[in-house]
Amino acid sequence: xxxxxxxxxxxxxxxxxxxxxxxxxxxxxxxxxxxxxxxxxxxxxxxxxxxxxxxxxxxxxxxxxxxxxxxxxxxxxxxxxxxxxxxxxxxxxxxxxxxxxxxxxxxxxxxxxxxxxxxxxxxxxxxxxxxxxxxxxxxxxxxxxxxxxxx
Amino acid sequence: xxxxxxxxxxxxxxxxxxxxxxxxxxxxxxxxxxxxxxxxxxxxxxxxxxxxxxxxxxxxxxx
Numbered sequence: 011x012x013x014x015x016x017x018x019x020x021x022x023x024x025x026x027x028x029x030x031x032x033x034x035x036x037x038x039x040x041x042x043x044x045x046x047x048x049x050x051x052x053x054x055x056x057x058x059x060x061x062x063x064x065x066x067x068x069x070x071x072x073x074x075x076x077x078x079x080x081x082x083x084x085x086x087x088x089x090x091x092x093x094x095x096x097x098x099x100x101x102x103x104x105x106x107x108x109x110x111x112x113x114x115x116x117x118x119x120x121x122x123x124x125x126x127x128x129x130x131x132x133x134x135x136x137x138x139x140x141x142x143x144x145x146x147x148x149x150x151x152x153x154x155x156x157x158x159x160x161x
Numbered sequence: 162x163x164x165x166x167x168x169x170x171x172x173x174x175x176x177x178x179x180x181x182x183x184x185x186x187x188x189x190x191x192x193x194x195x196x197x198x199x200x201x202x203x204x205x206x207x208x209x210x211x212x213x214x215x216x217x218x219x220x221x222x223x224x
Contacts (some may be wrong), residue, residue, distance in 0.1 A: 067186040069199050154193030159177075 011060040019057055023050045069153055077145035085138050092134065096127045163222045167195050169213045184208050 030046035150156070170180055177191045184191075184205065193199035201209065210217040 065187050067190050068202050068205060069190040069193060070187065072199075152198070154196055154198035155189055157189070157192055157196060157198065159192060159196075 011057065011062060013061050013064050016057055016061050020054060023054055026050065073146065073149045073153055073155070076149045077142055080145045080149075081138060081142040084141060085134075088137075089131075089134055092127075092130055096130075162200050163197065163224055164194060165220050166191070166209060169215070169220065173213070180212075183212060 027043070027047060027050050031043045034040055034043035034046075166180075170177070177188045177195075181188045181191045186205065190199065190201075194201050206217055206221055210220050213220065
């Protein structure tokens with residue numbers, strides 16, 4: 011498989027995921043998007059192994075590792091801080107124990123707005139992608155990815 | 162770390178692309194090593210020295 015074909019596949023899978031998300035919301039069934047997303051990413055990981063015109067060596071692996079490590083180093087602080095805030099919302103009840111709730115009839119309704127945390131998570135995960143790209147550009151430049159010479 | 166890859170490559174009349182193919186790395190990696198932007202792993206350094214048929218310290222100098 012050519013690298014460009016893989017990028018096309020990424021786009022198609024992305025569109026399908028958006029469709030599954032809308033379907034999940036309409037049918038009030040979070041399992042559809044959860045399972046669909048895992049399958050979609052799995053498909054992309056398998057497809058990535060079939061790319062024939064991309065050569066990876068120790069320098070490109072180093073760039074990926076450095077960028078990934080720095081992204082994680084920055085990101086976990088932000089993500090943990092937001093998660094802590096959400097945990098406070100969840101446990102802000104007498105004795106710190108979550109209030110027992112009756113099974114909602116129109117699932118998913120969330121009395122303490124924890125559902126919105128999912129949206130914040132998604133926004134943060136989009137930010138992680140940009141952060142990673144930024145670090146990747148930095149390290150690629152550092153290790154001479156776009157250098158040219160007389161040849 | 163300094164290296165003489167460019168010199169040895171010229172002596173063998175090899176392009177960066179040809180050397181990269183021999184060593185199973187990308188051309189950009191050879192270029193980055195030559196320019197001193199990337200220090201190769203010990204394994205790759207030995208491969209380079211073995212390819213040119215010289216001791217490793219002949220090609221790579223630690224400063």
